[in-house]
Amino acid sequence: MLKTQAQIIFGYSQHIELVTATIENTKKRIENFSYLRIALFFIEVALFVLLLNSADDIGRTIIQIGLVIPIAVFAFVVKKQSKLDNEISYQKQLLWVYQNEWNLLNGIKNGYDDGAEYESEIHPYTSDLDIFGKASLYALINRCYTKKGKALLAKNLKESVQASFIISRQEAVKEVLTCIDDTFDFRANLHGFDAEKIERIKAQLDKELAAQLEFIRNGALKIYVKIAPFISFGILAVAIFFGGIFWNLLTVYLLANIAFVVSKGSKINKVYYSFSGGSNLLNGYAKAISWTEKHSWNTIYIQSLFAIDKPVSEEIKKLSKIIQEFDARLNIVVSTALNAFLLWDLKCCIKLNEWHQNSSKDVVAALNQLGDFEELIALATLAYNQPEWVFPKIKNDFTLQAEEIGHPLIPENIRVRNNYNIESTPTVDVVTGSNMAGKSTFLRTVGINAVLAYTGAPVCAKEMNLSVFKLNTFMRIKDSLNESTSTFKAELNRLKMILDNVSKSRDTFVLIDEMLRGTNSRDKYLGSKVFIEKLIAEQTPALFATHDLQLADMINEHPETLRNFHFDIQIQDGEMKFDYKLKQGPCSTFNAAILLKEIGLSLE
Known part of the structure; x- marks a missing residue:
């Protein structure tokens, strides 16, 4: 029977108490040996004084022999104390390991490296999906201390591999899971x-x-x-x-x-x-x-x-x-x-x-x-x-089916889960909705769980089946003063990278959040429209989040290859309420007018 997360946290607490008690007991033993070393020193001094004042007889011979005994015992005590010092050093590291697990499950930062050194703005998805750096997926997962371990985890979060390799890694992770109690000692x-x-x-x-x-x-x-x-x-x-x-x-x-x-x-x-x-x-x-x-x-x-x-x-x-x-x-x-x-x-x-x-x-x-x-x-x-997470089923045929999928970096008590399936043939799924309604988070939820799945790890979902995609994202586009790059130019560079990758691989999956923000609304619409049409022509599946309802109307031209979804708001007593649930069809309720009214601007 699987443990609940509450039971796991309680188990860590028990380990922390046990190791803490062991450390205190070991400290007392070391302290007692310290007193013994002092006593042996004084015994040796006393025997030396007796030797100086003794007559040249059998008693003097006995004292001479006796001088050797405290030295021999002292050497034994030093060796024993050294062993205890090493033991207490190990126990302190074991305590750190258990305490770190307890901290993570209680919302405290992971003590292991967060992978900031692996961040890259030009990678197809790691920056947009929060794979590396502060409050990242790497920071959630990492338990590696060696240089090789950290680099290997980063590599597997950055690269997609064949389905058979992912399945073999899943089996390996499950086998390690059967002896998880021993791994804390290993760490x-x-x-x-x-x-x-x-x-x-x-x-x-x-x-x-x-x-x-x-x-x-x-x-x-x-x-x-x-x-x-x-x-x-x-x-x-x-x-x-x-x-x-x-x-x-x-x-x-x-x-x-x-x-x-x-x-x-x-x-x-x-x-x-x-x-x-x-x-x-x-x-x-x-x-x-x-x-x-x-x-x-x-x-x-x-x-x-x-x-x-x-x-x-x-x-x-x-x-x-x-x-x-x-x-x-x-x-x-x-x-x-x-x-x-x-x-x-x-x-x-x-x-x-x-x-x-x-x-x-x-x-x-x-x-x-x-x-x-x-x-x-x-x-x-x-x-x-995370005992409620599941190992996804990796398929060879084009598939992405997720039941109750949630974002792994959002705490469980506020995490909202959604269901999402793609068709058997590729479609571009347009997601419309208000600001703060959950569009961006949903795109990242799908992407980050796919990354988890491809490493061989469990995903934050009740059930997930997917084939291997090469993820490409367009979400956080930044200008660069150092490179004299405007936001619009940076967006174009990103779009070109995606198009190049689409032309190279039929297995690309694209996640786009509000493209072409750096230009006027007319060009933004036309550019978004032609980009969607390009993805449809290339039979590339995509999730496309936007505020532009005109893009939702493209379903009239592409009824078989474009689908509409939305996140909406509910207005109760003049207050906005978000349920963050993905729904079918285009959005009909937006919050801009309400937000503008709150700062003194009314839309007629």
């Missing part, structure tokens, strides 16, 4: 990290790292790095037992090792800096990839996303571990000691080179694949949050 593992950082890591793995590691492939160098620790600790052991000149020899040898590492410093730095601090990031991405690997996917679309058969998450964890070891160089004291005895930086470079040769290409492919899953999860989350 939490990606959110909060520097998205640009992972892009730099991918670029380095794919294009730069092989050349940067060239210096470490020297056979003699690799042998020396391998035996250096044995030499260091061998001299140290001899020095402890025999002292004297061996301490001087050890000092010279360790300084020589440090100098050797410093001589390779510029090359080591090139290898290191793109990865620096990326260990936690990679662990998070590895967990997300692990989820995609462990799930048994059945749909062909999702199966096709896996370019490789073997699990890659473990390889990413290995890279994360190497980077974590490499990060020791951030502490100058620790780094100096490790390089002196172990040639640590060079050792890490050798490990990285071995890893790169075995796993790099697979890991880059898997990291890119995360964007594909993000995009599917975004659509599945929309379907989960």
